[in-house]
Amino acid sequence: MSTSRSTPALSRTAIVNRLRAAGCVFAEDEARLLIEAATTPSALGEMVERRVAGLPLEHIVGWVDFCGLRVLVDPGVFVPRRRTALLVDRAVALAPHGATIVDLACGSGALGLAVATRVGRPTVHAADIEPAAVRCARRNLAPYGGHVHLGDLYAPLPPVLRERVDVLVANVPYVPSAAVDLLPPEARIHEPLVALDGGADGLDVLRRVAADARDWLAPGGHLLLETSGDQVAAALAVLAGSGLDPAVARDEELQATVVLGRR
Incomplete structure (x- = not known):
């Protein structure tokens, strides 16, 4: 037997x-x-x-602890980093009650989710060019009635949002193309290249986001983007050239840098 x-x-x-x-x-x-x-x-x-x-732990267990939240992260989706908490904190400080929030290049939707949980009665929209990211973000943002759109940056957003966005967050790729191969294998092998590669100087996508931000921001609204410390001067110049009032925030403990532009 x-x-x-x-x-x-x-x-x-x-x-x-x-x-x-x-x-x-x-x-x-x-x-x-x-x-x-x-x-x-x-x-x-x-x-x-x-x-x-070598698979990322977050892709194996299916979630990541981000800003005290359990954010779902599917295989092939960018894993939000701890340092991005600075961007969330600044966005929350600038978001009024009932804010309209947009998370561009949203990945898992972690930024939109983290801001929405700390702002009263928000309206949340997010967009990403990767179908896997959109599916993941829809699951994360569903409890807050979030609307997640498939497409490139602003292209899939509803036109009704023009000049009505209070807080526009975008954790766009900012690694220079030549430095992508220097990233840890977890990132460069298992996360989408489009979420990592920021072009020759790392600011290609940031420029595209900044160029059209005024068309979507409400008067007094803010654009917030993460970048590296050595890109600050160039990033601030981009924001100013796009008609926004630029500023910078840093957190040495998190080793994080955020540039802000106010309409």
Whole structure:
């Protein structure tokens, strides 16, 4: 008589050791998340192997902790970074009650979601050129009645939003093309290139967003974009050249830089 064999459960110690050997800096935390996410010992073993192979932890467990929220992140979708909390904080400070919020190049919709949760009675729209990102953002923004559109930057937005947007956030790619190959493998292999590559100087998409921002911002409305510290001067010049009043915010602890433009 034959007997079935179940996959033996990996111990927490064994998982931590496997992750450490693969170069995972926060092996203990990652092991805990993998164990919590797995439904069976077999699933856990497969998840550990995927992580050891270099897949982003967030794509394996299906979510990321961003600004204290559990944001869903599907495979092939850009994973929001901790430093982008600065952009969210500044956007919330500028958003009035009942604000109309637009999240361009939205990826998972994390920015729109994080701002919406801290603003009373918001209207939220988001857009992305990647179908996988749009599907993911729709799931994240559904509880807030968010509208997520498929298309390039402003192109898919409803015309009714013109000159009515109070806060326009856009975490556009700002890595110079020549530096993309220097990114960690998790990013350059498993996240869409369109979410990483900002062109020759990293500011190609920022220029496109800034160029048309006045057409969509309400009077007194703000555009907020993340950038790198060494791109600040050029980014501020772009905002000023687009008819916006430019400013910059920095957070040394987060190693984050945000440029702002006010209509």
